[in-house]
Amino acid sequence: MSEQLFTYQQLFNFTRSVFQKIGCSDEHADTATKALLSADLRGIDSHGVARLSGYVRLWEVKRVNATPDIKVIHETPSTAVVDGDSGLGLVVAPFAMQIAIEKAKAVGTGWVSVQNSNHFGIAAHHAMMALEHDMIGMAMTNASPLVAPTFSIDKMLGTNPICVVAPAGNEPAFVADLATTTAANGKLEILQRKNADTPSGWVQDKDGLPSTDANILKKGGALLPLGGDREHGSNKGYALGAIVDIFSALLSGANYAPWVPPFPAYVPIPAQQPGKGIGHFLGAMRIDAFRPAEEFKQHMDNWIKGFRNAKPVNGREKVLVPGDPEREFEEERIKNGIPLLEMVVEDLNKLAERFFIERLK
Amino acid sequence: MSEQLFTYQQLFNFTRSVFQKIGCSDEHADTATKALLSADLRGIDSHGVARLSGYVRLWEVKRVNATPDIKVIHETPSTAVVDGDSGLGLVVAPFAMQIAIEKAKAVGTGWVSVQNSNHFGIAAHHAMMALEHDMIGMAMTNASPLVAPTFSIDKMLGTNPICVVAPAGNEPAFVADLATTTAANGKLEILQRKNADTPSGWVQDKDGLPSTDANILKKGGALLPLGGDREHGSNKGYALGAIVDIFSALLSGANYAPWVPPFPAYVPIPAQQPGKGIGHFLGAMRIDAFRPAEEFKQHMDNWIKGFRNAKPVNGREKVLVPGDPEREFEEERIKNGIPLLEMVVEDLNKLAERFFIERLK
Numbered sequence: 001m002s003e004q005l006f007t008y009q010q011l012f013n014f015t016r017s018v019f020q021k022i023g024c025s026d027e028h029a030d031t032a033t034k035a036l037l038s039a040d041l042r043g044i045d046s047h048g049v050a051r052l053s054g055y056v057r058l059w060e061v062k063r064v065n066a067t068p069d070i071k072v073i074h075e076t077p078s079t080a081v082v083d084g085d086s087g088l089g090l091v092v093a094p095f096a097m098q099i100a101i102e103k104a105k106a107v108g109t110g111w112v113s114v115q116n117s118n119h120f121g122i123a124a125h126h127a128m129m130a131l132e133h134d135m136i137g138m139a140m141t142n143a144s145p146l147v148a149p150t151f152s153i154d155k156m157l158g159t160n161p162i163c164v165v166a167p168a169g170n171e172p173a174f175v176a177d178l179a180t181t182t183a184a185n186g187k188l189e190i191l192q193r194k195n196a197d198t199p200s201g202w203v204q205d206k207d208g209l210p211s212t213d214a215n216i217l218k219k220g221g222a223l224l225p226l227g228g229d230r231e232h233g234s235n236k237g238y239a240l241g242a243i244v245d246i247f248s249a250l251l252s253g254a255n256y257a258p259w260v261p262p263f264p265a266y267v268p269i270p271a272q273q274p275g276k277g278i279g280h281f282l283g284a285m286r287i288d289a290f291r292p293a294e295e296f297k298q299h300m301d302n303w304i305k306g307f308r309n310a311k312p313v314n315g316r317e318k319v320l321v322p323g324d325p326e327r328e329f330e331e332e333r334i335k336n337g338i339p340l341l342e343m344v345v346e347d348l349n350k351l352a353e354r355f356f357i358e359r360l361k
Numbered sequence: 362m363s364e365q366l367f368t369y370q371q372l373f374n375f376t377r378s379v380f381q382k383i384g385c386s387d388e389h390a391d392t393a394t395k396a397l398l399s400a401d402l403r404g405i406d407s408h409g410v411a412r413l414s415g416y417v418r419l420w421e422v423k424r425v426n427a428t429p430d431i432k433v434i435h436e437t438p439s440t441a442v443v444d445g446d447s448g449l450g451l452v453v454a455p456f457a458m459q460i461a462i463e464k465a466k467a468v469g470t471g472w473v474s475v476q477n478s479n480h481f482g483i484a485a486h487h488a489m490m491a492l493e494h495d496m497i498g499m500a501m502t503n504a505s506p507l508v509a510p511t512f513s514i515d516k517m518l519g520t521n522p523i524c525v526v527a528p529a530g531n532e533p534a535f536v537a538d539l540a541t542t543t544a545a546n547g548k549l550e551i552l553q554r555k556n557a558d559t560p561s562g563w564v565q566d567k568d569g570l571p572s573t574d575a576n577i578l579k580k581g582g583a584l585l586p587l588g589g590d591r592e593h594g595s596n597k598g599y600a601l602g603a604i605v606d607i608f609s610a611l612l613s614g615a616n617y618a619p620w621v622p623p624f625p626a627y628v629p630i631p632a633q634q635p636g637k638g639i640g641h642f643l644g645a646m647r648i649d650a651f652r653p654a655e656e657f658k659q660h661m662d663n664w665i666k667g668f669r670n671a672k673p674v675n676g677r678e679k680v681l682v683p684g685d686p687e688r689e690f691e692e693e694r695i696k697n698g699i700p701l702l703e704m705v706v707e708d709l710n711k712l713a714e715r716f717f718i719e720r721l722k
Contacts, residue, residue, distance in 0.1 A: 074651065074652065076468060076469030076647075076650040077438060077439070077468040077469060078438070078439040078468045078469040078470045078650070079469040079470055079646070079647075079650040079651055081651050081652060107437060107438040107439045107468050108437030108438060108439040108440040108472075109439045109440060109470060109472055111469075111470055111646065113651050136607075136608075136612075149668060149671065149680055150680070150681070151673050151674050151677040151679070151680050151681065152668075152671040152672065152673060152674065152680040153671070153672040153673065153674055154671040154672050154680075156667065156668060156671055156680075162601075164600075164604045164607075166607050166611070174603070174607065176600035176601075176603065176604055178594075178596075178597040178600055178601070179597075180597075181594075182588065182593055182594045183594065199592045199593065200593075201593050202593075204674075207674070207675065208673075208674030208675065209674075226587060226588055226594050226597055226598070227543065227587055227588065228593060231560045232543055232560065232561075232562050232563075232589060232593070233539075233542075233543045233544065233587050235539075235681070235683070236539040236540075236541075236587055237587070238683070239525075239537035239539055239683040240523075240537070240539070240601075242535070242537065242668075242683060243525045243537055245664070246497075246525075246527050246535065246661075246664070247497075250527070250657055250660050250661060250664060251497075251646075251648070251651040251652065251657065252651065252652070253652055253656075256660070256664055257664055257667050257668070258667065274660060274663060275660075285440070285472065285612075286437070286440075287612070289437040289439070289440040290435065290440055290442050290474050290612040290613065291435065291442060291612065291613070291614055295614075296611060296612065299611050299617070299635060299636075300607075300611060302635060303606070303607070303611060303617055303618055306517065306618050306619065307510060307513075307517060307603075307618070310510065310513040310514070310515040310517055311513065311514040311515050312512050312513060312514065312569075313512050313513065313514055313565075313568070313569030313570075314568065314569065316512040318512070319510055319511070319512050319513040319515075319517075320511070320512065320596070322596070322599070322600040322603060
């Protein structure tokens with residue numbers, strides 16, 4: 001499938017214009033664009049500008065509010081609950097993360113659970129806001145129910161990612177950002193385009209039987225929790241996804257489990273919703289609330305070098321540290337541009353026509 | 362292999378006597394015994410009284426201090442670092458968890474990183490201290506390096522468990538307690554006794570090649586991170602184990618990565634240790650720092666019932682909620698007794714002879 005290269009600035013200007021056209025303030029359009037495109041830069045193509053038209057469709061059906069009044073509705077010195085007022089998660093999550101950081105400055109740590117939000121792009125973008133403050137950052141979100149817990153046919157959880165970042169000294173920061181499934185939906189889409197099967201342990205069919213069909217979600221199938229099956233620890237991936245749901249939605253008052261509103265605007269929202277919108281959880285811990293930041297960062301450098309210097313399995317160049325692949329993508333794409341599939345470019349140019357902005361080319 | 366049944370009280374009296382004989386105060390002996398036996402009650406036989414002689418051997422080689430001066434060496438309103446003074450992790454972790462709870466009472470959440478400790482038994486025991494206060498509890502620990510990160514031959518991490526517990530209303534609490542490996546060492550020991558192979562994705566051999574040999578650790582092999590291999594998301598299990606290491610040891614000043622002191626007393630401590638002892642991380646979040654506890658617990662009941670009522674895969678009775686199997690063990694064992702393998706009873710009776718206490722029979 002053919003691809004076209006765009007500079008970050010080209011995609012930035014385009015995306016910001018679209019967010020402005022649906023009514024976002026300049027400030028919100030900027031914030032949302034940075035969050036969305038951080039996925040394209042970091043090589044998480046499924047979560048970046050390819051989803052822009054999806055966000056617009058959510059706005060069309062009034063599930064995204066372009067001018068939200070985002071606010072704290074409850075707080076203590078180290079915690080807050082934020083109501084996102086149906087805003088873009090791309091805007092709500094940075095707002096909440098900033099509060100977590102301010103609380104960490106004041107009392108050592110800050111923890112913010114968010115209700116009434118929408119999809120927030122990649123978790124790492126929000127968690128990484130903590131790094132410049134010499135803090136550990138965390139971000140989680142629940143998501144559309146696509147995942148069947150161990151022994152379940154029903155889809156009860158989203159891919160519910162967990163992200164934890166920690167600053168280092170001379171080494172780049174530690175950035176772990178992981179869906180709590182064996183593979184996220186984006187990886188299935190890649191296989192669909194190649195007409196290829198999935199490895200074992202990624203998906204099950206509508207009866208809960210093992211499958212390797214990359215199109216199985218369209219046939220009533222489900223993604224599997226990290227581990228794949230019980231024998232390989234899927235109960236652990238399921239538990240991790242559940243923890244994300246509890247922190248993001250049960251603490252905040254958002255929807256949870258199968259009631260989380262789906263990302264595709266054409267999929268109806270489940271009846272009898274127990275909460276508001278989707279939920280996130282953001283956290284920040286000041287390093288020097290535990291030990292001097294310089295000391296921590298020296299040991300992080302030592303830790304990272306230890307892993308980089310571990311003896312690799314035959315045929316492998318090196319052992320990676322969480323965050324390495326995404327950082328390499330970012331360096332390469334800032335230099336050489338961001339590749340978009342032709343079908344993504346076409347989709348974006350439909351938005352251009354609709355909103356009377358300049359086409360991408 | 363033949364087993365013998367003992368009442369909880371029998372094992373409690375025996376274990377407490379042993380801890381007293383090595384010099385623990387009555388209070389510490391009580392605390393340690395409760396923590397250790399919680400594993401036997403909950404069906405985690407590998408982490409319970411079967412390890413008592415292992416703790417005694419650590420005391421013999423002066424790696425466990427029976428009369429530690431456990432203290433806070435740094436703190437902020439929501440954080441603390443605890444120095445365990447080489448005490449039993451079974452005593453140090455409850456001390457640290459109590460501080461996390463007190464801080465959560467004061468400012469909403471409490472987070473305690475611990476250095477200079479030893480193995481703490483099962484994480485769930487400590488995290489569950491939060492439940493009676495209507496708090497979410499968390500516990501993590503690093504451990505002896507037995508796990509090879511993705512693409513690595515070298516063993517760089519322990520089985521580094523993550524435990525998160527949350528109170529419910531009428532339903533029992535949510536208790537997720539998971540090693541960040543596909544399978545923990547205890548499961549290998551069960552297969553060794555049966556002379557059986559492991560499933561795929563549990564272990565690798567000394568060259569980093571896939572193996573199904575349950576004895577492979579004795580031959581230079583390693584446990585694998587949750588996921589098993591890269592194609593099945595082992596990079597995620599590896600990242601989770603790394604997060605536990607950072608929270609438990611990099612924040613506290615404990616040893617990390619391959620430098621964590623091993624549990625078997627005969628294995629030498631690695632040279633050039635970067636920290637003190639092993640590290641833990643304990644956390645508590647007051648529910649009503651986010652929303653009224655009653656409201657949260659009603660939604661937890663709804664969440665739990667949703668999962669229990671999910672349609673199970675053919676041949677399965679029901680979908681489980683994290684904590685269900687261990688709670689069922691506990692109910693059954695309190696009623697009918699705790700089964701110990703003959704070899705474990707013999708091992709304990711050697712302790713009885715040595716310390717002139719009554720034999721188990």
